[in-house]
Amino acid sequence: MDVSHIIDPLNDAQRQAVTASSDHMLILAGAGSGKTRVLVHRIAWLLAVDNVSPHNIVAVTFTNKAAAEMRGRIEGMINGSLSGMWVGTFHGLAHRLLRSHWADADLPQGFQILDSDDQFRLVKRIVRGMELDEALWSPRKVQWYINDQKDEGYRASHLDSGGDPYQKQLIQVYLAYEQACQRAGLVDFAELLLRSFELFRDKPEILQHYQQRFAHVLVDEFQDTNTLQYSWIKLLAGAGKVFVVGDDDQSIYGWRGAKVENLQHFQKEFCGENLVRLEQNYRSTGNILGAANALISGNTGRMGKELWSAGDKGELIDIYAAFNELDEAHFVKERIKQWVTDGNSHKECAILYRSNAQSRVFEEVLISSGIAYRVYGGLRFFDRAEIKDALAYLRMMENRSDDSAFERVINTPTRGIGDRSVAMIRDIARGNSITMWEATLSLLSSGQLAARAQNAISGFVNLIDQLQAFAGNFVLAEQVDYVVETSRLIEHYSKDKSEKGQSRKENLEELTNAAKIFQKPQDDGDMTELASFLSHAALEAGESQATDTDDFVQLMTLHSAKGLEFPLVFITGLEEGLFPHGRSLDDNVQLEEERRLCYVGMTRAERKLIMSYAETRRIHGSENYQKASRFIREVPDDFMNEIRPRAQVSRPAMQRPQARKPVRSTILMQDDFEFSLGQRVQHKKFGEGVVLNFEGEGTSARVQVNFEREGSKWLVLAYANLQGA
DNA sequence: AGAGCCATTGTTTTT
DNA sequence: CAATGGCTCT
Numbered sequence: 001m002d003v004s005h006i007i008d009p010l011n012d013a014q015r016q017a018v019t020a021s022s023d024h025m026l027i028l029a030g031a032g033s034g035k036t037r038v039l040v041h042r043i044a045w046l047l048a049v050d051n052v053s054p055h056n057i058v059a060v061t062f063t064n065k066a067a068a069e070m071r072g073r074i075e076g077m078i079n080g081s082l083s084g085m086w087v088g089t090f091h092g093l094a095h096r097l098l099r100s101h102w103a104d105a106d107l108p109q110g111f112q113i114l115d116s117d118d119q120f121r122l123v124k125r126i127v128r129g130m131e132l133d134e135a136l137w138s139p140r141k142v143q144w145y146i147n148d149q150k151d152e153g154y155r156a157s158h159l160d161s162g163g164d165p166y167q168k169q170l171i172q173v174y175l176a177y178e179q180a181c182q183r184a185g186l187v188d189f190a191e192l193l194l195r196s197f198e199l200f201r202d203k204p205e206i207l208q209h210y211q212q213r214f215a216h217v218l219v220d221e222f223q224d225t226n227t228l229q230y231s232w233i234k235l236l237a238g239a240g241k242v243f244v245v246g247d248d249d250q251s252i253y254g255w256r257g258a259k260v261e262n263l264q265h266f267q268k269e270f271c272g273e274n275l276v277r278l279e280q281n282y283r284s285t286g287n288i289l290g291a292a293n294a295l296i297s298g299n300t301g302r303m304g305k306e307l308w309s310a311g312d313k314g315e316l317i318d319i320y321a322a323f324n325e326l327d328e329a330h331f332v333k334e335r336i337k338q339w340v341t342d343g344n345s346h347k348e349c350a351i352l353y354r355s356n357a358q359s360r361v362f363e364e365v366l367i368s369s370g371i372a373y374r375v376y377g378g379l380r381f382f383d384r385a386e387i388k389d390a391l392a393y394l395r396m397m398e399n400r401s402d403d404s405a406f407e408r409v410i411n412t413p414t415r416g417i418g419d420r421s422v423a424m425i426r427d428i429a430r431g432n433s434i435t436m437w438e439a440t441l442s443l444l445s446s447g448q449l450a451a452r453a454q455n456a457i458s459g460f461v462n463l464i465d466q467l468q469a470f471a472g473n474f475v476l477a478e479q480v481d482y483v484v485e486t487s488r489l490i491e492h493y494s495k496d497k498s499e500k501g502q503s504r505k506e507n508l509e510e511l512t513n514a515a516k517i518f519q520k521p522q523d524d525g526d527m528t529e530l531a532s533f534l535s536h537a538a539l540e541a542g543e544s545q546a547t548d549t550d551d552f553v554q555l556m557t558l559h560s561a562k563g564l565e566f567p568l569v570f571i572t573g574l575e576e577g578l579f580p581h582g583r584s585l586d587d588n589v590q591l592e593e594e595r596r597l598c599y600v601g602m603t604r605a606e607r608k609l610i611m612s613y614a615e616t617r618r619i620h621g622s623e624n625y626q627k628a629s630r631f632i633r634e635v636p637d638d639f640m641n642e643i644r645p646r647a648q649v650s651r652p653a654m655q656r657p658q659a660r661k662p663v664r665s666t667i668l669m670q671d672d673f674e675f676s677l678g679q680r681v682q683h684k685k686f687g688e689g690v691v692l693n694f695e696g697e698g699t700s701a702r703v704q705v706n707f708e709r710e711g712s713k714w715l716v717l718a719y720a721n722l723q724g725a
Numbered sequence: 726a727g728a729g730c731c732a733t734t735g736t737t738t739t740t
Numbered sequence: 741c742a743a744t745g746g747c748t749c750t
Contacts, residue, residue, distance in 0.1 A: 063739065091740045115740080189740045224739095255737065355736055357742085377738080414726060539740065559737050581736055597737080620735065621741035 006044050006077075010037075017276040018042045019049075020243075024271035026222075026263070027245045030307045031292075031603035032283030032565065035245050036066075039218055040073045042243060043085075046216055047078060055084035059218040060233070064089055064540045066220060066563065086214070088523075090229055091189055092539060094196040096523055098187070099535075101206060105199045108185040110399035110531065113538035117383065118404050119143060119188045125407065126176050129430060137173065146174050150190035151226045151257035153197065183435055184403040193228050200235045211238030222246030222266065226257035230265065242270055248303045249296050252559060252597045254589070263303065281307040281603075283565050285314025288609050291639040292602040298634050299592045307603075316641040319632060320612040325358075325573075328614045329365040332570050335610060336371065336553060339568055346372060350554045350566040352601050354579040358572065359555050372552035377560050381514070382537045386493055386504040390511055391537055393483045397468045398531055401435040410436075413492035416456040421449075463487065476529045477516040484508050558601045569605035571598070574613040574629035598631045 007015050014034055017027045018041045029035035043059065046052040061067045071087045086093060095113070098105050114122065123146070124139035149159065156175035161168035181187065187195065200207040217237045219225070223246040225233070233242065244266055251260040259265075267275060281289055289307050296302070318335075322328035336349050351362055359375050366373045381387060389412055392405035399405075410425075411417045429439035443449065444458055467486060471479040484490045493504040515533060524532040554566070558579075573579055579598070584590035602609060613628050 089740065095740095113740090116738095192740080253738075256739085357735090360742095416726090418726090557737065560739095583736065594737095618741075 003045070003048055006041050006048060010034075010041065011280055013276055013278050013280065014038050014041070017278070018045050020274065020276070022271070022274040023241045024266075024274060025243045026267050026271045026275045027243070027278060028263075028275065028303060028305055029245050029247055029278040030281060030305050031247065031250060031600070032281040033278035033307070034282060035220070035247075035278065036070065036073065038278065039220060039243075039245055040070060040077055042218065043074055044077045052216060053084070054082055056213060056215040057218070058086040058093070058214045058216070058236070059088075059220070060093060061087075061089055061220045062224055063563075064092070067092065070220070089539075090232070091192050094192040094232075095535060095539060097196045097199065097210075098192065099525065099527060101199055101203070104203050104206060105195050106182075107187065107195070108399065108401065111185040111187055112395050112399055112402050112405070113192070113535055114181070114186050114188040114404060115383070115538050116143075116189070117388070118186075121407070122180065122186070122404050123173075123177060125426075126173060126180060129426065130173065130176060132169070132173070137169065142170065142173050145170050146177060147188075147190045148257060149174060150188075150194050151228050153194065153228045153231060155194075179433075180403065183401065183433065185399050185401045186404055190228075193232060197228060197232045197235065200232070207235065207238070210236060211240065215240045216243065217241070218243045218245075220245050221250075223248050223251040223260050223263055224253050224258045225262045226259060227262075230259070230262045234269075242266075244270075247305075249299075249305065249596055250562065250600050252562065252593060252600060254593050277305055279305055279307055281309045283606055284309060284603060284609075285312055285607060287313050287316055287639050288602060288605050291317055291609070291635045292599050294636050294639070295595065295602065295631060295634050296599045299595055315608055317635070317639050318608075318610040318641050318643055320610065320643045321628065322612055322614040324616040325361050325614045325618065326365070328572060328612050329361045331612060332362065332572065332610075333365050333369050333371065335570070336568075337369070339608075344567065346551045346553045348567040349570070350556065350561065350564070350568070350604065351570045351572060352556060352558050352561050352604070353572050354558060354581060354597075356557060362555055362572075366553065373555055374550075374552045376554065376556040381507070381510070384504070384507055386489070386507055387511055387537075389489055390480070390484050390487075390508060391534060393464075393467060393487050393489070394480070394530060395534060396437075396464050397471065397483075398528075398534065400437040400464070403429070403436045406436045409487070410460060413488050415459060416452070417460060421453050421457060476518060476533055477512055479530060480515040481512045484511065558597050561604050562600050565604055565606055567606045568608045569601070569610070571601045571609070571611045572613075573617075574598075574611055574632055575617065575626035576629055577624075578617070578619075578626065579629055580631070595631065595634075598629075 007018065010018060011034075014037065017025065017038050027035070027038060029038065039059065043057060046057065047054065059070060061070060067088050071082060074082060074085070074087065086096075088096070098107060098111070102109050102111060120139060120143050123143045124134075127134060127137050127139050127142060149156075156171050156178055159171045159174070161171055181191065200210070214236060217233060217240055219233060219242070222244045244263075246263050248260050248263050251258060254260065284292075286309050289309050290313075293306055320328070320331050322331055332351060336346065339349060340346060353359065353362075356377060359378075363373065363375065382391070389409060392402075392408040395402045395405035396409065407422075410422055425436055425439045425443060428434070428443055429436045432439070432442075434442075440457060440461060444454065444461065449457070463486070467483055470486075471482045474482060490505060490508050493501055493508060495501070496504070518529075518533050518536065520527070520529050520532045521536075524535070527535075558571070577585065580591055580594035584594050611632065613626065613632070615626055617624050617626050
């Protein structure tokens with residue numbers, strides 16, 4: 001058989017991985033070393049050489065994007081459809097299992113998926129329902145707690161407070177949340193995994209079926225698996241063969257339960273010596289790799305791996321110390337302009353930052369320069385309030401028990417059902433352990449209500465019944481359209497003439513389009529089209545991808561850049577407290593994760609990497625004096641080219657000329673030395689620094705200087721004896 | 726029901 | 741500096 005197309009494009013290490021004959025394999029794949037290629041070729045190899053049926057293969061990824069890419073590349077490689085192969089995300093596959101075995105998993109057939117926003121609201125209602133102090137039991141914290149427990153595989157009933165009253169209360173909230181979800185037929189993201197894990201664990205005949213079927217289990221980004229996912233894989237694989245790809249140096253999700261140690265566990269438990277390292281990098285220049293290697297070598301307990309490249313050393317990494325964040329943005333913009341002038345395109349540039357809020361300054365500067373850009377992450381289509389309203393109506397049609405949807409639309413748009421009525425319904429539901437829908441029906445028939453409330457509430461009940469009765473006859477897009485109209489949601493948002501209101505109206509119209517182009521996946525079996533659409537909306541938040549013809553600069557967090565690559569990469573805001581993030585500074589484990597995050601960012605760059613930080617930055621409205629990130633110091637000088645700051649940028653002049661007191665941009669000193677904001681100066685004792693601010697005149701004039709070594713200080717000019725640097 | 730005001734609170738993110 | 745939430749007042 002001719003397998004040359006499978007193995008010829010591979011280097012030795014890749015080939016060793018793809019053609020391995022051992023039962024289990026661990027592939028430590030460095031950044032840019034061809035990890036997806038190895039997975040795809042491995043599958044092609046199994047099919048072609050080992051004669052494995054596609055039916056016997058399951059491949060698991062973390063993101064929909066990665067799953068889609070893998071599917072596409074497999075189909076390209078084998079020149080046909082996946083025919084029975086399971087390729088999907090952990091959550092997607094778990095969902096599929098639960099849909100097939102809903103009864104065995106103790107779920108109603110029409111169970112719905114809660115996204116994190118839904119989950120947050122539900123937790124909040126439960127905390128309130130239990131009359132707990134929200135300052136102490138902040139819904140956000142409780143939500144974290146619940147998800148953490150589920151990620152570790154714990155039910156409320158497994159947990160022991162150890163006598164701690166706070167802990168005890170948390171467990172009780174968790175329990176109440178579990179019960180509320182169970183009653184309403186709701187499943188959050190972590191629950192998808194936990195339920196399907198328990199399904200395997202408790203129903204041997206089902207487990208056996210899948211174990212027999214999936215003789216080959218492949219997992220991508222294994223360093224991102226949490227405890228529950230590890231157990232899930234282990235259970236599913238049974239005696240089958242497990243092929244795992246990961247990179248301990250790119251583990252950046254520890255804060256949400258991912259366990260890098262799972263790589264070592266896997267090695268110990270499954271594959272022993274059957275380990276291949278992919279260390280040849282095909283992406284970045286020698287200097288970029290050298291710098292990244294040097295940085296990551298500061299971490300302890302690594303599994304060991306050094307990337308190398310056969311290519312050129314390329315250019316040095318530029319480091320720019322900006323005066324403030326606006327200056328930083330202008331610098332980035334200028335370099336992008338230059339890049340494009342040199343004959344390259346905008347879409348080759350990526351601006352990376354630690355947290356989403358940092359995108360704003362870049363956006364403003366890019367807009368005013370007329371440069372097209374796109375921000376990834378942020379609010380997604382299916383997360384928008386108006387879209388969730390519409391989806392909630394659709395969910396009510398599928399499942400009357402869905403309390404989460406019920407709460408959302410009972411009075412949206414307003415129909416005269418006030419807080420008092422809703423509170424009454426909630427109380428009845430809680431008191432009798434029934435759903436809010438049932439509580440509503442019983443309240444209506446009790447005859448306790450005033451005529452006005454009775455009317456309003458029965459209006460709602462009739463509306464939902466009517467939606468279902470009529471919409472049921474339509475195809476999906478018509479159903480959506482009908483619901484948006486009949487619920488008067490569209491009318492409600494149309495009335496709002498502000499820009500926001502209009503865009504909401506348009507989004508609702510767009511939802512109909514989304515329904516039109518939606519195609520029910522074959523995997524979804526006998527689910528209704530609507531049920532399938534709702535799951536899709538929850539599981540795949542619908543980030544549209546850039547097309548080849550779009551040409552815009554890409555802005556995103558370092559986290560969402562993982563897995564991507566760009567010819568020109570900016571890593572911005574490299575400041576202590578920002579990156580590494582302030583909450584990681586006093587904990588070495590977290591600090592190492594920040595360092596890996598920086599490593600991930602650096603290794604995104606193909607040809608040119610530019611790093612920057614600001615000496616002053618406005619955070620939460622107030623000025624802060626920033627110290628350069630330790631990560632800059634950790635990169636050896638021979639890889640770097642430090643760019644001197646330009647010494648005249650001042651925020652007051654550029655941002656809000658009228659709102660500030662008039663600012664002199666220069667200070668005249670007695671020796672006729674002229675200093676300006678942002679200017680570098682030299683002090684005998686404190687060394688070099690940058691002028692940040694000044695006040696007073698003549699002999700009492702004082703300047704604030706941010707010294708590289710000593711931090712920021714106020715000095716009386718007459719005594720300071722500063723020299724220009 | 727909706728506008729307007731004050732206090733609070735701010736990672737990272739996918740599913 | 742925001743966005744958000746709770747509150748009061750109309």
